[in-house]
Amino acid sequence: MPEGALTKGLLAELGEKGANVRELPVGVGQLPGQVGHLAGRRFAGRTEESVQPALDPQPLPVERERVGIPARERVLGDGARRPVPVGGHFEQRADLGQDRREASVHSRSIIRVPPTGGMGRRAYSWRRLGPFLAAAVLLVWLAAPAHAADPTLTARLARALKVPHVDPSRTAALAVDLRTGAVVYARNQSLALIPASNEKLPVAYAALALLGPGYRFHTEVVGSGTLVGDVWHGDLWLRGFGDPTLVPADLAALAAEVASWGIRRVDGAVIGDESWFDARRVAPGWKPSFYIEESPPLSALVVDRGRYRGRTSANPALAAASLFRQALEAKNVRVAGRTRSGALTMVGLPLARDVSEPLADVVRFMGRESDNYTAEVLVKQLGALHAAQGSTAAGVRVLRAVLEAARVPLAGVRLADGSGLSRLNRLTASALVALLETGLAAGELRDAFLASLAVAGVDGTLENRLERKPALGQVIAKTGTTSAASALSGFVRDRYVFAILQNGRPISTYWARLAQDRFATALAASG
Numbered sequence: 001m002p003e004g005a006l007t008k009g010l011l012a013e014l015g016e017k018g019a020n021v022r023e024l025p026v027g028v029g030q031l032p033g034q035v036g037h038l039a040g041r042r043f044a045g046r047t048e049e050s051v052q053p054a055l056d057p058q059p060l061p062v063e064r065e066r067v068g069i070p071a072r073e074r075v076l077g078d079g080a081r082r083p084v085p086v087g088g089h090f091e092q093r094a095d096l097g098q099d100r101r102e103a104s105v106h107s108r109s110i111i112r113v114p115p116t117g118g119m120g121r122r123a124y125s126w127r128r129l130g131p132f133l134a135a136a137v138l139l140v141w142l143a144a145p146a147h148a149a150d151p152t153l154t155a156r157l158a159r160a161l162k163v164p165h166v167d168p169s170r171t172a173a174l175a176v177d178l179r180t181g182a183v184v185y186a187r188n189q190s191l192a193l194i195p196a197s198n199e200k201l202p203v204a205y206a207a208l209a210l211l212g213p214g215y216r217f218h219t220e221v222v223g224s225g226t227l228v229g230d231v232w233h234g235d236l237w238l239r240g241f242g243d244p245t246l247v248p249a250d251l252a253a254l255a256a257e258v259a260s261w262g263i264r265r266v267d268g269a270v271i272g273d274e275s276w277f278d279a280r281r282v283a284p285g286w287k288p289s290f291y292i293e294e295s296p297p298l299s300a301l302v303v304d305r306g307r308y309r310g311r312t313s314a315n316p317a318l319a320a321a322s323l324f325r326q327a328l329e330a331k332n333v334r335v336a337g338r339t340r341s342g343a344l345t346m347v348g349l350p351l352a353r354d355v356s357e358p359l360a361d362v363v364r365f366m367g368r369e370s371d372n373y374t375a376e377v378l379v380k381q382l383g384a385l386h387a388a389q390g391s392t393a394a395g396v397r398v399l400r401a402v403l404e405a406a407r408v409p410l411a412g413v414r415l416a417d418g419s420g421l422s423r424l425n426r427l428t429a430s431a432l433v434a435l436l437e438t439g440l441a442a443g444e445l446r447d448a449f450l451a452s453l454a455v456a457g458v459d460g461t462l463e464n465r466l467e468r469k470p471a472l473g474q475v476i477a478k479t480g481t482t483s484a485a486s487a488l489s490g491f492v493r494d495r496y497v498f499a500i501l502q503n504g505r506p507i508s509t510y511w512a513r514l515a516q517d518r519f520a521t522a523l524a525a526s527g
Contacts, residue, residue: 160518165508174429175498192412192426196480199420213360217243222348235268240301255327257352269337272321276300277390285422360448367452368460372419379418432499486512495527
C-alpha cells in the first residue's frame with residue numbers, strides 16, 4: 001500500500017480520537033492555568049538536601065538498557081484469573097469459528113503494574129489541558145520564538161552539554177518552555193541521528209493511538225477434528241497473535257479450559273502456529289550479536305521469552321507448543337502425536353482463549369524498562385492489523401504514517417525497527433519534541449503515553465540516575481543507549497519538554513549520560 005494511501009486510511013481510522021492530535025502544531029504555547037504539577041512529593045528514605053544545578057554531579061554508573069527480563073521477576077500479581085467474554089474487542093481479526101467458551105485474562109506477566117494511590121504515575125501526568133489546547137498552542141520553534149528565552153538558562157544548558165569524548169557536531173538538543181512556547185535551547189535540532197531506544201517513543205504513541213490503551217493481545221487453542229467421548233480425534237493448535245507477555249501460567253489456564261470440555265486424550269498432535277507474523281527473527285540493521293542477546297527471536301507465539309529447558313529456543317513456536325503439551329498432561333490430558341509447528345489453514349473449533357493485560361500496561365513496561373522485544377512485537381502487530389502483513393517493514397510504514405498524521409516533522413527521519421537497536425534508524429530532536437508534545441495533548445492516550453516514561457531516581461531505566469533534587473521525581477523521560485548512540489527525551493514537570501541525541505563511533509556512555517543529566521538538572525533547577 002502506498003504510504004500516502006496508508007496515511008489517509010489511518011487518519012480516517014483514528015477519527016475523533018486523532019482529531020486533536022492532527023490539529024496540534026509542533027510547538028506548545030501558553031497552557032491553561034489548570035495544568036497539574038509533576039512533583040511536590042517527598043520520597044521516603046531519600047535525602048531532602050537541595051542540589052544546585054552544578055555541572056559536576058556525582059559520577060554516574062554505566063547502565064545497560066534493560067532487555068530480556070525474566071518473566072518470573074516481573075509479575076502483575078498473584079490474583080486469580082477473571083473470565084471475560086470472548087466477544088469483547090481484544091483484536092481486530094475475525095475468529096475462526098463460533099466460540100462458546102470464555103477467555104482468561106493474565107494473572108501473571110512480565111509486567112508489574114505499580115499500586116494505585118500513594119506515589120502513583122498519575123502524580124506525574126497532566127490531567128486537564130483544557131478543551132481549547134489545539135487553538136492555544138503556536139508553531140513557535142520552527143520559526144522565531146514567541147517569547148525570548150532566558151539567556152542565563154541557555155548558557156547553562158550549553159555548558160551542561162560540554163563534555164569530553166562526545167562530538168558536539170554529532171549532538172542534537174532541543175528544549176521548549178511548555179508555558180510560553182519559547183525555545184530555551186536548540187542545537188542541531190534538525191540533524192538526523194541514531195536515536196537508540198528513543199525509537200520506542202514513536203512505537204508507544206502509534207500503538208496507543210491506533211489500538212487504544214485498553215487493547216488486549218490474545219492467544220487461542222483451536223481444535224481441528226472431532227470430539228468423541230473423552231477423545232479428541234485430531235490436532236490441537238496453539239495459535240499466537242503477538243502477545244509479548246505470555247508465560248507458562250497462561251498455558252496452564254488454557255490447558256484447564258481444554259480439559260473442561262471433557263477431553264482426556266488427543267490422538268493427534270499439539271501444533272504451535274506463529275503465522276500471524278512473518279518468519280523473520282530479527283529486524284533490519286541489527287548486529288548479529290543482538291539476536292537472543294538483546295531480544296529473543298521475534299515471533300507471534302512466544303512463551304516466557306522463548307525460554308525452554310533453561311535456554312532461549314531458536315524455534316519459539318515449537319517451544320511454546322511443547323510447553324503447552326506439558327500443561328495439558330498436567331491436567332490429565334494425554335497427547336499421542338509428536339509436537340510440531342505449523343499454520344492452521346482450515347476452520348477449527350475454538351476451545352480456549354487467553355487475553356493479556358491492557359496495552360497501556362504493556363507499553364508502560366516497554367518504555368520504562370526499554371524492553372526491545374516488546375517494541376518489536378508491537379511494530380509487527382501494527383503491520384498485521386493495519387497493513388495486512390505482520391512484518392517489521394509493514395509496521396514501520398504504519399509508524400511513519402501515524403507520525404505524518406500527527407504532523408510530526410519527518411525531514412531526515414528514517415524508521416527501521418521498533419526497539420532502536422538498528423543503526424539504520426534516524427530521528428531528529430525536533431521530531432522527538434513534537435512527538436512528546438503530541439502525546440501530551442492526546443486526550444485519552446495522554447496518561448498511558450506519559451506512563452511509559454521512567455521517573456528520575458524512582459523507576460525504570462532512570463532509577464539510578466538523577467537521584468537528587470531538583471531532578472529527583474521531576475524528570476520523566478525515555479533513555480537510549482547503544483554503542484553508537486545515547487539519548488534522553490522527556491519532560492521536566494509541566495514546564496519543559498526536551499530531547500537530546502548524541503552519536504559517536506563509539507559513543508562514550510558515561511560522558512553522554514553525564515551531559516544529559518546535567519542538562520535535565522539545569523532545566524529542573526530553573527523551573
